Amino acid sequence: MREQTEKWIRVARTPETRARIRREAVRERVFGVLVAVAVGLCALMVAASICLAVFQSKLAGRTTWFWATTIGTLLAFALLAMATRLWIAANNRRVDAMYADGRESVGTVVKVVEDDDRDPDTGPYYDITVTAAVAGTVSIRRVTRRAEAPRIGQRLRFRHNTLDPEDLDDVLFVGFVNEDGRGRG
Template sequence: MSDEIREWTALAKTAKTRARIRRWAYLSRVCLPVAVVGFVGTLLMIGVTIVYIASAVDHVVELWWAWSVALGIMIAGFGVWMLAGTNLIAARYADAWTSVGTVVDVVEIEDRDPEAGPVYEVTILAELSEANLRRVMPSNDALQLGQSIRFRHNTFEAENLDDVLFDGLVTDESTG
C-alpha cells in the first residue's frame, strides 16, 4: 500500500470507508497494467493480421477470436480503471466535511495542451469556527472572484491546499 493510500485511509472516519478506499485503489492499481496488456495485444494482432494478409494466407478470418480477446481485455481494463479512479475519489471524500468558501484568486494555467480548453487554478478561502481554510483546486470554468462555492475536505489544516473536492456552486436558492 502506498503512502498516499495510507494517508487517505488514516483520514477516513469509518472502517467501511477505509475498506472502500483500499478496494478502489487496488482495482485502479491492477486494472491499468491489464489494460496495457490488452493494448499491446491489440497492436500485436494488427501486426499478425498484416503478415497474414501480406503472405496471402486464406485463414485471416480465423483470427477473430484473438482480436476479440485482445480488444476485450483492453476495453475491460481501461473501463474498470476509469471506474475505479472515479470511485476512489468519491471514497476519499465519503466521510469529509462540507464547507462553503469564497473564491479569492483565479489563475489560468499556461502549461497545458493548447488544443484543450482553458484550465484555471482556483483558490478558495473558507472562514470556519474550527479554522480558516485555504484550498486550491483546478477548474475548467473561470469562477468569479467573490463567488461562493461548496467543497468537501477531510482536514481542518489551514494550508492543506490539495484537500479539496468541488461540491457545487452556492446560489441564492441553495443553502450552504
C-alpha cells in the same frame, strides 16, 4: 497513488471508510493492470495484422488468418475500452471513498489561474483557489482544478478531510453554488 491512498487511510475516521479506500485502491490497481494487458494485446494484434498484410501473397486463398487477426484486433480494442472505463470508474470510487468521512464546506473563490501547460484539444483548465471559514474561526485554503473558470467571489461547495489551513490538495470539488444558495455540479 499508493502514498496518497495511504495518507487518506490514516486520515479516515472509521474502519469502514479505511476498508472502502483499500478496496477501491486494489480495484483501481487491478483494472490498471488490465488496461496495460489490453494495450499489449492491441499492439500484438496490430503487429500481427501488419505482418499478415505484408505476407498476404504467400497466404493467398487463406482468409482465415485475415479474419482471425481482424476479429482479434477488434476484441483487443474492445477489451481496452472496457478496461479503461472500469479503471476510470474505480478511480472515481476511490476518490469518493477518500472523502467519505470528510466535511463539506462552502467557500469563496479568491484566485483563478489558467494552466499554461494545456492540451489544445481539451481546452483550458483553471487552478481555482478557494477560502472557507470552518469550525468557527478556522479559515482554510484549498486549490481545485476545473475545466470551467468561475469568477472571483463566486461560491463553491467542496469536501475536505482536515482543518489544516494550508493543505491545498485536500479538496474534492462538489459544485458551484448559485446566488439562491443551491448548488450546481
